[in-house]
Amino acid sequence: MRSMEMRVNTFNLVHTFQSAQPVTFFGSLDGNSGAVSYVSSGNPVRVTQLSPGIVRIESPDLEAAASDFRERFRMSDDMRRIYEDIAIDQFMRDAVRKYSGLRLTLNDPWETTVVFVLSQFNNIKRIRLITSRLIDRFGEESAHGVKSFPTPEALSRATIAELNECGMGFRSRYMKAVAGTCADGLDLGRYRGKDYAAVKGMLMELPGIGDKVADCIALMGYGKLEAFPIDTWVKRTLERLYFNGKSTGIKRLHESVSGKWGGMQGYAQLYLYHHGRIDGNEA
DNA sequence: ACCCAGGCGGGCG
DNA sequence: CGCCCGCATGGG
Numbered sequence: 475m476r477s478m479e480m481r482v483n484t485f486n487l488v489h490t491f492q493s494a495q496p497v498t499f500f501g502s503l504d505g506n507s508g509a510v511s512y513v514s515s516g517n518p519v520r521v522t523q524l525s526p527g528i529v530r531i532e533s534p535d536l537e538a539a540a541s542d543f544r545e546r547f548r549m550s551d552d553m554r555r556i557y558e559d560i561a562i563d564q565f566m567r568d569a570v571r572k573y574s575g576l577r578l579t580l581n582d583p584w585e586t587t588v589v590f591v592l593s594q595f596n597n598i599k600r601i602r603l604i605t606s607r608l609i610d611r612f613g614e615e616s617a618h619g620v621k622s623f624p625t626p627e628a629l630s631r632a633t634i635a636e637l638n639e640c641g642m643g644f645r646s647r648y649m650k651a652v653a654g655t656c657a658d659g660l661d662l663g664r665y666r667g668k669d670y671a672a673v674k675g676m677l678m679e680l681p682g683i684g685d686k687v688a689d690c691i692a693l694m695g696y697g698k699l700e701a702f703p704i705d706t707w708v709k710r711t712l713e714r715l716y717f718n719g720k721s722t723g724i725k726r727l728h729e730s731v732s733g734k735w736g737g738m739q740g741y742a743q744l745y746l747y748h749h750g751r752i753d754g755n756e757a
Numbered sequence: 758a759c760c761c762a763g764g765c766g767g768g769c770g
Numbered sequence: 771c772g773c774c775c776g777c778a779t780g781g782g
Contacts, residue, residue, distance in 0.1 A: 494763065590763080597762035600780055643778025648765085684765050705763035723772085747763075 477532045478540065479524065484553035486575025487523040493748045494598045496581040496694050497546060499589045499605045500623060513623070514542045515582075516616030526575075534618050547577050548697075559736035560745065565715055569749035578744055579694060583662035585623050586695030587677070590687045591648050600641070607640040626656035648682025655680060662695075670698040685724070699740040702731055708743060711750035 491503050491510050501512030509522040519539040520532040533539030544550070553575075561570040588608070592601050612624035612632060629637075630653035637646035656662060665673050673696050677688040689703035704712070704724050712727050713719055722730075735742040 593762095594764040595762065595777070596764090596779085597781080600762075603780080638778085641779060644765095644776090645778080682765065686764060690763070703763070706761095707763070725772095751763085 475532050475534060476536045477530060478536055479528055479530050480540065480543070481527055482523075482529050482549065483527065484575050485523075485529070485547065485549070485577060486526075486573070487521060487529065489573045489576040489748075490547065490579065492752070493576060493744060494751075495579045496586045496589050497579050499598075499602050500585070500609060513616070513620050514539070514546070516618060516620070516622040517542070518618055518620045519543065546579055546581065548580055551577065553577075556738050556741050559738040560742040562735070563715075565711075565749070566742065566745060569745040572753075573745060573748055576744065576748060578697075578699075578741060580697045581695050582623070583665065583691065583695040584626060584656065586691050587652065587656075587662060587680075587683075588623075588629070588649070590690045590694075591652060591682050592642065592645055593690070594645065594682065594684075594687060596645075604641050611636070611640060626653045629653035630657040645682060651681045652683070666696060670696075670700050673698060674701070693740045693743070699738055702728065702739040702743050704728065704743075705747070707751045708747050711746050 487510055488503065488508055491498050491501070497512050501510055503510050507522060509520055511518065511520045513519070515538070517533060517535045517538050519542065521543060522530045522532075524530055529543075531539050531543055557570050561567045589601060589605055592604050608624055608629070609621050612628040613621035614625075614628070616622045629649060632650065632653075634646050634650060637649055640646075642649060665676055668676075670692055673692050674688045677683050677691050678685070683691070686703050686705060689701040692698040693701040693703060704727055709722075709724070709727060712730070713722050716730060731739060731742070
């Protein structure tokens with residue numbers, strides 16, 4: 475297990491890990507050391523933040539782990555400029571100050587699709603539970619002796635009954651269908667080069683993926699920063715902040731934020747979501 | 758016991 | 771179109 479240190483800027487590993495993004499559904503946080511562990515393409519990675527400006531990365535394949543870390547935690551984002559775009563009112567200034575260094579993550583499109591198919595009408599703890607069961611049961615052991623995320627082929631071969639045993643409930647038929655489509659030739663990775671509308675349109679043709687889940691995948695699996703997923707938490711927070719607490723339709727909410735944060739809607743959503751959820755919507 | 762969770766699909770008016 | 775309903779399951 476080799477190790478290296480890397481300089482980081484405006485990055486907070488724990489905040490990022492606690493923000494319920496795909497890597498947090500299959501990774502783990504050691505509460506004592508603050509170290510985050512995850513498996514990326516079969517390569518185990520362990521990251522520890524030594525100081526605000528330095529992280530230590532440990533992995534048997536250190537080169538892969540380091541470049542994966544930079545990509546997954548979006549190290550090339552200019553957070554100063556992003557904060558200028560999104561911290562335009564009191565709530566967002568509070569969110570940015572309190573969770574400074576919270577980053578969007580950029581995850582594998584297939585892995586992101588799986589966890590967000592699981593996310594509908596569900597809660598974060600249980601999404602993690604189901605994901606870990608999926609990896610245990612359908613993941614293959616990698617060269618480094620850890621289980622990697624199940625492939626589309628593996629999940630498409632699973633029976634509905636087997637998927638149900640992982641606790642998926644009514645989502646198992648969506649999972650089997652989506653895995654089947656991908657195993658059958660839909661290459662999710664190929665859409666990395668396409669624009670937001672193309673990515674979202676493709677995703678929404680898959681069963682079990684609607685407007686919100688497609689936006690989550692577009693944002694966290696494809697890095698489309700114009701995506702703005704509106705879940706129950708974001709909905710509540712937006713209504714409270716900008717609609718006097720009145721119940722407002724998703725469509726109006728989308729209209730109300732378009733162009734609001736200079737194209738950085740994805741980051742604005744992350745801070746709205748995290749601040750609204752963690753701080754109980756009372757701030 | 759009861760309620761809710763990073764919504765979606767289908768059916769109705 | 772918009773609205774409304776059911777939905778599997780585990781944790782608070």
